[in-house]
Amino acid sequence: MTDTNVKDPARSKEQITTDPSKPAQRMGAGSMTLTLTPWLIGAVLLAILPFVFTSNSALTIMNQMWITVIFALAYNMLLGQGGMLSFGHAVYAGVGGFACMHIMNASDFFASFPLPVLPIFGGLFGMGLALIVGSFSTRSAGTVFAMISLGVGELIAASSVIVVAFFGGEEGISGDRTYAMPFFGNEFLQQIDVYYLISFWVIVSAALMYLWSRTPVGRMANAVRDNPERAEFLGYSARWVRFYSFVASGFFAGIAGGLFAINYEILTEENLNTASSGIILLVTFLGGVGFFFGPIIGAIVFTLVQTVLSLETDLWAFYAGTLFVATVMFFPGGLAGLMMMHVPAFKLGKAGYLVRPYIRTLIPAAIGTLGLCALVEMTFHVRHAATGDTQMTLFWIPFDSHAILPWVIAAAIALIGLGIARATTPALRDAWNEANTAGDRS
Amino acid sequence: MELILVNLIDGLVTGLLLFMLSAGLTLIFSMMGVLNFAHASFYMLGAYFAYQISIALGFWMGLLIAPLIVGIMGAGVERYGLRRVHQYGHVPELIFTFGLALLIEELVQFIWGKNQMPYSVPDVLNFTAFAIAGNSIPAYKIFMIFISIAIFIGLLYILTRTRVGMIIQAALSYPRTVEALGHNVPLIFMGVFGVGTALAGVAGVIAGPVLGTFPGMAFVLGSIVFVTIVIGGLGSLWGALVASLLIGWITTFAKSYNIAMSDILNGIGIPSPADLDTSAFRDLWTVTSPQIADILPYILMVMILIFRPQGLFGKRQS
Numbered sequence: 001m002t003d004t005n006v007k008d009p010a011r012s013k014e015q016i017t018t019d020p021s022k023p024a025q026r027m028g029a030g031s032m033t034l035t036l037t038p039w040l041i042g043a044v045l046l047a048i049l050p051f052v053f054t055s056n057s058a059l060t061i062m063n064q065m066w067i068t069v070i071f072a073l074a075y076n077m078l079l080g081q082g083g084m085l086s087f088g089h090a091v092y093a094g095v096g097g098f099a100c101m102h103i104m105n106a107s108d109f110f111a112s113f114p115l116p117v118l119p120i121f122g123g124l125f126g127m128g129l130a131l132i133v134g135s136f137s138t139r140s141a142g143t144v145f146a147m148i149s150l151g152v153g154e155l156i157a158a159s160s161v162i163v164v165a166f167f168g169g170e171e172g173i174s175g176d177r178t179y180a181m182p183f184f185g186n187e188f189l190q191q192i193d194v195y196y197l198i199s200f201w202v203i204v205s206a207a208l209m210y211l212w213s214r215t216p217v218g219r220m221a222n223a224v225r226d227n228p229e230r231a232e233f234l235g236y237s238a239r240w241v242r243f244y245s246f247v248a249s250g251f252f253a254g255i256a257g258g259l260f261a262i263n264y265e266i267l268t269e270e271n272l273n274t275a276s277s278g279i280i281l282l283v284t285f286l287g288g289v290g291f292f293f294g295p296i297i298g299a300i301v302f303t304l305v306q307t308v309l310s311l312e313t314d315l316w317a318f319y320a321g322t323l324f325v326a327t328v329m330f331f332p333g334g335l336a337g338l339m340m341m342h343v344p345a346f347k348l349g350k351a352g353y354l355v356r357p358y359i360r361t362l363i364p365a366a367i368g369t370l371g372l373c374a375l376v377e378m379t380f381h382v383r384h385a386a387t388g389d390t391q392m393t394l395f396w397i398p399f400d401s402h403a404i405l406p407w408v409i410a411a412a413i414a415l416i417g418l419g420i421a422r423a424t425t426p427a428l429r430d431a432w433n434e435a436n437t438a439g440d441r442s
Numbered sequence: 443m444e445l446i447l448v449n450l451i452d453g454l455v456t457g458l459l460l461f462m463l464s465a466g467l468t469l470i471f472s473m474m475g476v477l478n479f480a481h482a483s484f485y486m487l488g489a490y491f492a493y494q495i496s497i498a499l500g501f502w503m504g505l506l507i508a509p510l511i512v513g514i515m516g517a518g519v520e521r522y523g524l525r526r527v528h529q530y531g532h533v534p535e536l537i538f539t540f541g542l543a544l545l546i547e548e549l550v551q552f553i554w555g556k557n558q559m560p561y562s563v564p565d566v567l568n569f570t571a572f573a574i575a576g577n578s579i580p581a582y583k584i585f586m587i588f589i590s591i592a593i594f595i596g597l598l599y600i601l602t603r604t605r606v607g608m609i610i611q612a613a614l615s616y617p618r619t620v621e622a623l624g625h626n627v628p629l630i631f632m633g634v635f636g637v638g639t640a641l642a643g644v645a646g647v648i649a650g651p652v653l654g655t656f657p658g659m660a661f662v663l664g665s666i667v668f669v670t671i672v673i674g675g676l677g678s679l680w681g682a683l684v685a686s687l688l689i690g691w692i693t694t695f696a697k698s699y700n701i702a703m704s705d706i707l708n709g710i711g712i713p714s715p716a717d718l719d720t721s722a723f724r725d726l727w728t729v730t731s732p733q734i735a736d737i738l739p740y741i742l743m744v745m746i747l748i749f750r751p752q753g754l755f756g757k758r759q760s
Contacts, residue, residue: 085533087540136748142532143477147672148747154665155740162733274665278544285537318548325541329523332530376552384555 038293039207046199050192059191065303066202067259072284072295073209074252079281080289081213082245083225084138085146088153089253090276095129095156096122096254097271098167100261104175114183116197119258126254130247138242141228145242150274157272172268175261188262198259205252210292212248221245282324288334297335315380319373345435357431361424368417370395374410444575449694455583457690458590462645463663464670464682465597466638472614472677473634476524476532479539482664483546484639488512488646489655490550493561501564509643516639520632543660551657559655586648593644594683610634669743675756684754689739696735703729 049062071093078084100122104110137148160167167173177194178187188194212218220241223231228238261267270276279302287298302320309316331338345351374394381392381401392401399406467481491511492504499507519542527538562568563582571581601607613620613630621627646659653659670689674681704727734741746753 079533083533085536136744136751139751143471143475143536143676144672144751146533146536147477147668147676148744150665151669151672151740151743151747154669155737155744158737158740159734162729162737274661278540281537281540282544315548315552318545318552321541321545321548325523325538325545328534328538328541329526332527332534380552383553 039203042206043203046203047196050195056191059195061303061307063191063195063198063263064307065300066198067256067263068280068283068299068303069202069296070205070259071253071256071280072287072299073206073292074249074256075280075284076289076292076295077209077212077221077245077249077252079284080291080294081218081225082141082221082242082249084141084242084246085149085281086153086277087146087150087274087281088156088277089149089249089280090274091153091156091272092126092130092250092253093257093260094267094272094276095257096124096126097257097261097267098173099125099254100258101173101175101267102166104177104179104261104265105173107179110179111181113181115177115180115188115262116183116200118177118180118262119201119255122256122258122261123251123254126257127247127251130250130253134243134246134250138239138246141225141238141242153272153274153277157269157274160269160272167269167272168267170269172266172270174266177262177265194263198263201255201259205255206296209248209252213292217241217244282320286324286327286334288336288338290333291336291340294334294336297339301335313377315376318376348435348438350435353431353435354428357424357428361421361428364417364419364424365421366417368414368419368421371410371412371414371417375407375414378407378410444577445698447574448577448579449698450691451579451583451587452698453691453694454687455586455690456694457687458587458594459645459649460663460667460670460690461683461686462590462593463642463667464674464686465594465679466641467667468671468674468677468679468682470635470638471671473610473631474524474528474535476535476539477668477671477676478635478638479536479664480519480542480546481539481639481642482660482667483543484512484516484642485646485649485663486550486655486657486660487515487546488643489561489650489659490554490559490646491643492647492650493559493655496561496564501566505644505647508647509640512643512646513636513640516642517632517636519639520635524635525628543664547657547660554657556657559650561650561655563651582652586652589644589648593641597641666739669739671753673739673743673746673753675753678753678755681753681755689742692738692742693735696731696738699731701731703727 046066050059053059053062074093075086075089078086078089096119100118103118103121133148133152137145137152161169178189180188186193188197213221220231220236221244223234224236224238224241231238231241257267257271260271283298283302284295285298286302287296288294305320306316309319313319327334333340342351342354345354377394378392378401385392385401391398393399394406463481463485467478470476470478470481488508491508492501495504495507523538523542524535527535563580567580567582567585569581570578571584572579599607601611609620609625610630613625613627617627620630649663650659653662666689670685671682673688674683674685707727
């Protein structure tokens with residue numbers, strides 16, 4: 001779909017994943033019309049979700065999800081809107097969270113304001129760190145910026161075991177959110193109270209980040225991402241534009257960290273390390289960096305996949321990694337990009353053309369993939385289960401993993417499923433072209 | 443004095459090992475302009491393959507075959523992965539190699555599990571080469587030094603003295619011109635990528651028995667390798683060599699000499715605070731050099747980036 005880029009390698013050098021000449025792939029916030037509707041729907045959904053999913057575990061998952069949403073959106077201010085790839089962004093969220101934790105433990109000061117204000121302090125600390133690091137790291141984008149972010153991230157993560165006074169060493173630091181000044185009589189004892197606090201902050205920070213992307217600075221960030229030289233000729237300093245984006249991103253990452261501190265009441269080295277930074281990159285890219293709402297989708301899908309899959313299999317990280325590499329290779333626009341690809345078909349009123357080919361290709365493909373997963377799981381079981389343990393359960397069917405029959409069945413399912421998908425792909429491609437062509441071809 | 447000599451040798455081993463990784467990484471970077479995040483993962487694969495081969499055929503066959511397999515895999519990654527992602531730009535390439543690093547780590551855990559593999563030094567080399575004032579130097583360390591230096595000299599010879607090396611060098615700077623002269627530049631790129639990853643594989647084979655063969659080994663060394671080539675200057679082979687040795691020696695010396703921060707601060711005339719246990723800076727005062735040895739490279743990198751952004755040997759960026 002981005003074949004046009006191949007012909008002009010010079011132009012595609014600095015830009016991420018999408019072709020700006022195609023409206024459906026345009027990066028940045030421009031693709032979402034400035035109406036209140038999506039925001040109102042979002043707010044209403046946030047408000048009623050706890051009534052739909054009432055269990056405590058659902059609340060825990062949703063809290064985790066919304067915090068990831070803020071963090072991923074903040075990350076996308078850099079990656080999607082500014083073209084800066086950071087391998088150490090967890091540090092800003094982490095430092096914001098640690099700062100909030102220290103404020104929680106400073107009882108007199110903490111008792112002087114209500115809890116919902118606390119994330120602002122997290123944001124300020126994240127921003128402060130971003131001010132310092134950004135002063136030398138935003139000199140250039142691309143590879144050099146990525147390397148600096150990695151080095152600084154590692155540096156701070158590694159010093160967390162040394163600087164015990166601030167980071168609490170190996171065991172981290174913990175606090176108690178209920179010591180804050182009561183907020184209209186609420187002391188945030190219950191998970192549901194925290195849920196609404198986080199929801200409030202999700203809406204506020206998402207709206208602020210969206211509005212930021214509409215300001216001249218936010219628009220210039222897009223310009224600098226696509227063509228820094230031209231932006232310089234227009235009189236803007238590419239470096240300062242990057243710096244502003246970086247600082248703003250640090251602020252919102254810090255807010256996410258503060259919410260993390262409120263929700264979990266403990267922060268450790270794990271909140272700072274490269275693995276966390278890698279996960280947020282994965283989340284953002286999976287959701288799609290080309291659209292403002294991409295990271296939101298990514299955070300929701302990833303948190304669900306993480307919680308659901310990790311209950312089912314030990315190999316969830318392997319599947320997530322495979323999915324990620326496949327996304328980078330085949331769908332660089334991410335989930336949001338995939339969704340927005342269908343907009344032209346809907347506009348032409350031809351989306352219906354796609355339904356049946358999709359069913360014919362995607363369902364066999366899904367079944368074939370499940371067959372592949374079954375093979376992977378069985379291999380894993382044979383290699384790593386305790387000796388003598390040959391019983392395993394897959395898709396609610398118990399069987400003997402050392403017998404030949406299950407292997408044959410799984411391989412057959414995989415082959416047949418993927419075979420059908422492969423055979424029906426040309427039909428899907430035809431339907432796709434048909435659905436995206438105006439008028440009748442007949 | 444004797445201790446200094448021992449540390450010099452230890453640092454040299456670490457430095458040369460780092461250099462084997464950073465040399466390949468630098469070559470790949472100056473060629474394609476992309477940092478191969480998964481480079482250290484190929485190093486890990488080298489160790490695991492060599493372990494698997496050494497069970498059946500012994501250590502030496504492992505040293506011979508494992509880098510070959512790693513090199514072929516690397517070439518395959520370039521041909522079928524990177525070349526595809528290349529059209530999207532540099533940042534997606536970087537993200538791709540990052541994802542690959544994650545995937546390889548998961549793959550290794552999938553095949554070999556999470557525990558350390560019993561991959562050990564071969565019996566032939568398992569003796570003390572010589573001793574310096576009671577500190578014995580194992581023969582394997584000497585072997586590692588010789589292998590690394592031999593590879594470095596071989597690399598230098600091929601790059602500067604042979605026709606293939608000339609074409610590679612030309613392709614690094616002017617790929618289009620070289621292509622116009624009738625050389626298959628994508629093939630050259632694939633070859634260099636393969637050789638670079640094979641070098642990482644060799645490093646893995648010889649480092650596996652000493653540093654341990656476990657799923658985290660790529661991560662432990664990986665970020666240090668990036669730091670190395672940033673310090674040395676992106677794309678500079680000599681810079682990579684100097685930075686590798688520098689980091690090898692700095693970390694080794696910091697680990698073996700227990701220098702306390704309080705001594706340094708007292709030495710330059712700042713007295714220790716009376717309330718050391720409650721002071722906010724207590725960690726600064728109690729820190730010792732072995733504690734911070736592992737983060738010294740990062741501090742060095744930040745310093746270099748602030749004062750000399752192009753790295754020690756890097757060319758000034760336009």
